[in-house]
Amino acid sequence: MSERFDRGHALLDSIHHGGGAALVDALSDIAPDLSRYIIEFGFGDVYSRPGLSLRDRQLATVAALTAMGTAQPQLVAHMEGALSVGITKEEIIEVVLQMALYGGFPAAMNAVAAARDAFAAWDVRSVQPEK
Amino acid sequence: MSERFDRGHALLDSIHHGGGAALVDALSDIAPDLSRYIIEFGFGDVYSRPGLSLRDRQLATVAALTAMGTAQPQLVAHMEGALSVGITKEEIIEVVLQMALYGGFPAAMNAVAAARDAFAAWDVRSVQPEK
Amino acid sequence: MSERFDRGHALLDSIHHGGGAALVDALSDIAPDLSRYIIEFGFGDVYSRPGLSLRDRQLATVAALTAMGTAQPQLVAHMEGALSVGITKEEIIEVVLQMALYGGFPAAMNAVAAARDAFAAWDVRSVQPEK
Amino acid sequence: MSERFDRGHALLDSIHHGGGAALVDALSDIAPDLSRYIIEFGFGDVYSRPGLSLRDRQLATVAALTAMGTAQPQLVAHMEGALSVGITKEEIIEVVLQMALYGGFPAAMNAVAAARDAFAAWDVRSVQPEK
Amino acid sequence: MSERFDRGHALLDSIHHGGGAALVDALSDIAPDLSRYIIEFGFGDVYSRPGLSLRDRQLATVAALTAMGTAQPQLVAHMEGALSVGITKEEIIEVVLQMALYGGFPAAMNAVAAARDAFAAWDVRSVQPEK
Amino acid sequence: MSERFDRGHALLDSIHHGGGAALVDALSDIAPDLSRYIIEFGFGDVYSRPGLSLRDRQLATVAALTAMGTAQPQLVAHMEGALSVGITKEEIIEVVLQMALYGGFPAAMNAVAAARDAFAAWDVRSVQPEK
Numbered sequence: 001m002s003e004r005f006d007r008g009h010a011l012l013d014s015i016h017h018g019g020g021a022a023l024v025d026a027l028s029d030i031a032p033d034l035s036r037y038i039i040e041f042g043f044g045d046v047y048s049r050p051g052l053s054l055r056d057r058q059l060a061t062v063a064a065l066t067a068m069g070t071a072q073p074q075l076v077a078h079m080e081g082a083l084s085v086g087i088t089k090e091e092i093i094e095v096v097l098q099m100a101l102y103g104g105f106p107a108a109m110n111a112v113a114a115a116r117d118a119f120a121a122w123d124v125r126s127v128q129p130e131k
Numbered sequence: 132m133s134e135r136f137d138r139g140h141a142l143l144d145s146i147h148h149g150g151g152a153a154l155v156d157a158l159s160d161i162a163p164d165l166s167r168y169i170i171e172f173g174f175g176d177v178y179s180r181p182g183l184s185l186r187d188r189q190l191a192t193v194a195a196l197t198a199m200g201t202a203q204p205q206l207v208a209h210m211e212g213a214l215s216v217g218i219t220k221e222e223i224i225e226v227v228l229q230m231a232l233y234g235g236f237p238a239a240m241n242a243v244a245a246a247r248d249a250f251a252a253w254d255v256r257s258v259q260p261e262k
Numbered sequence: 263m264s265e266r267f268d269r270g271h272a273l274l275d276s277i278h279h280g281g282g283a284a285l286v287d288a289l290s291d292i293a294p295d296l297s298r299y300i301i302e303f304g305f306g307d308v309y310s311r312p313g314l315s316l317r318d319r320q321l322a323t324v325a326a327l328t329a330m331g332t333a334q335p336q337l338v339a340h341m342e343g344a345l346s347v348g349i350t351k352e353e354i355i356e357v358v359l360q361m362a363l364y365g366g367f368p369a370a371m372n373a374v375a376a377a378r379d380a381f382a383a384w385d386v387r388s389v390q391p392e393k
Numbered sequence: 394m395s396e397r398f399d400r401g402h403a404l405l406d407s408i409h410h411g412g413g414a415a416l417v418d419a420l421s422d423i424a425p426d427l428s429r430y431i432i433e434f435g436f437g438d439v440y441s442r443p444g445l446s447l448r449d450r451q452l453a454t455v456a457a458l459t460a461m462g463t464a465q466p467q468l469v470a471h472m473e474g475a476l477s478v479g480i481t482k483e484e485i486i487e488v489v490l491q492m493a494l495y496g497g498f499p500a501a502m503n504a505v506a507a508a509r510d511a512f513a514a515w516d517v518r519s520v521q522p523e524k
Numbered sequence: 525m526s527e528r529f530d531r532g533h534a535l536l537d538s539i540h541h542g543g544g545a546a547l548v549d550a551l552s553d554i555a556p557d558l559s560r561y562i563i564e565f566g567f568g569d570v571y572s573r574p575g576l577s578l579r580d581r582q583l584a585t586v587a588a589l590t591a592m593g594t595a596q597p598q599l600v601a602h603m604e605g606a607l608s609v610g611i612t613k614e615e616i617i618e619v620v621l622q623m624a625l626y627g628g629f630p631a632a633m634n635a636v637a638a639a640r641d642a643f644a645a646w647d648v649r650s651v652q653p654e655k
Numbered sequence: 656m657s658e659r660f661d662r663g664h665a666l667l668d669s670i671h672h673g674g675g676a677a678l679v680d681a682l683s684d685i686a687p688d689l690s691r692y693i694i695e696f697g698f699g700d701v702y703s704r705p706g707l708s709l710r711d712r713q714l715a716t717v718a719a720l721t722a723m724g725t726a727q728p729q730l731v732a733h734m735e736g737a738l739s740v741g742i743t744k745e746e747i748i749e750v751v752l753q754m755a756l757y758g759g760f761p762a763a764m765n766a767v768a769a770a771r772d773a774f775a776a777w778d779v780r781s782v783q784p785e786k
Contacts, residue, residue, distance in 0.1 A: 565756075566756050570752060570753055570755075570756060571753070573749060573752070575745055575746060575748075575749040576746055576749040576750065576753070580711075580714055580746075580750075581753060583711055583714060583715055583718075584714055584715060584717075584718035584750050584753060584754070585718070585753070585757065586715075587714075587715035587716070587718045587719045588718045588719050588721070588722035588723075588754060588757045588758065589722075589757060590719070591719035591720075591722065591723055592719075592722055592723060592757065592758070595757070614706055615706060615707055615711075617706075618704060618706040618707040619707065619711075619715050621701060621704070622701055622702070622707070622712060622715060622716070623715070623719060624701075625696075625697050625701060626716065626719045626720060626723065626726070627719065627723070
């Protein structure tokens, strides 16, 4: 693959342990190019730009997906990514609370449900010995 | 007014010079309670919570309004607020670029137009002597 | 035209004085069938159903368009329609305030701007002698 | 808690039997302040305003959440709330049908699914002896 | 029923084998008029217009529902409808990939999940002998 | 620039005469990388894929932007692009009418306004001698 793919794949793996391969696997049956674009363009081009820290980027994404309210699975994944780059659970909830102002209270409530899933997955992984 | 109003009004003024009074004025003709709620609840309750820096909060709001695409005037105002709490123009553009991934390219293009307005207003104010 | 069209046109005229003809005129250049569908289906089929009062229907529409945030010209028109069926300006503002809970504060702020336009148009018409 | 909380909690309980406590419980693990804000601001400040009847408010909320299409659990809850303040099942369906005009037919179809859940929960509660 | 209903029902059946009756059945308990409107207006009036091929219409609908992100069950159904009028699986995935540009990557990822369901249902039906 | 940029730029120019340079110019002041990404990724990667005709792609984009309702300037531009690849004005209006079913009537009405702008711009260009 391209240099952009390699850079994106490495960044995705650094945020989500094994995330690059998992994303490729998840879409390989019917939409392999979608995973390639997410890795090449999303992570290789955009997320790897130097102008903003990964902490800022994950915060921005959690805020946007909470307010949009149409991307529940991706919100869970990015909340895990937020924890992975050092954002605390309390800070994620702060973002969610704030988004009630912009996306409304139902959006914030649904994001709390996403946070519950993300925090539980994170806690399970944190106590497991690394394979 | 209440302590919540005072706290929100002071915070709003610290982000936007004279912003508290301007918001009250703007809605005083037909919806005075909306400005009161934004100040009391939005700024007095939520933005003034200690769990997240103002820099993080403005970043999150710029991200969300960019991705939503339905709040152009508010996006301009919050981009000015972002500049006011120390976020650079370059960082605002980074957030906008990133939001192309979540809200799509038209949302990012429209946010660039908002940024152009916000940056111009900021530059004008920056060279004016304080009244 | 059909009975459904006649029923819808009459209902539209009863809400907006001359509204049926105005809607037909507005879209007659490139999308005449869209005005026909709005009149036949929107007003002739749906709004003329007996199960809900016109007051309830206009209230519901103002609420929905405020929360959606993507239909500013139609929101202005339906706020005028709301006034026309006896909803007061104060009640319209109450709906807008409430929608801050569901569509967020920017949606409510933009709906206040729509209300200002609708109220001004209404006031002008109210002092004009009927042609 | 504050007077605003008490007022909101009482109103929430009057609409949903035991709803205030249920909402606090549901979010107490990771986002207790979100339930507090919904009760204080949503119900204590906004829903308890005298300018609009509870019937009108529930009607407006059902309309908005149907059209938005991003708040299915909250739509079910507010449809139950609508039944609780005296709106009939037939009137709820009327609102849903009307929202096809503004949010599109898929939004209306999904709201029918929400109504089915809300009506079933309501019927179960209606035949149960009060605890 | 009306001529519009008959025309819509026949068209719906030609796209989805038995789809007309299935839609009527699905909503007959609490919202029978919604299925009637979808058939009369959606299929009888709009989809049966001669100005665009059914292939073009299904392509447009798959694109729109993917980008909107609020109509997952309807997206699955219309992807099956797209296959039924001769659009290939590969073409559906092309539309989904393209919509990442307008609705964002999460919308495209969720549409891939819808496509997986639609393709599986289609494959099952394709190997079953016609009843 | 890259091969992807060149391919995207050429494709954009073939759809919109001089469109590639215009897009670069429009964003060069504060967001040059956004125009680069639109050209490289949007046109160089996605639109230039062989799996769907340009006619299908423009049809899909017009449908999606109409239903979303948050991208009016981009909808005008893509309607001009649709005309440029051979879609007729009547077919564009057909797509808009159909989108009333999915995005609601206000979305369709606003898309008619976009079509009016796009058709007018197209007509002006069609009678001008090529520079």
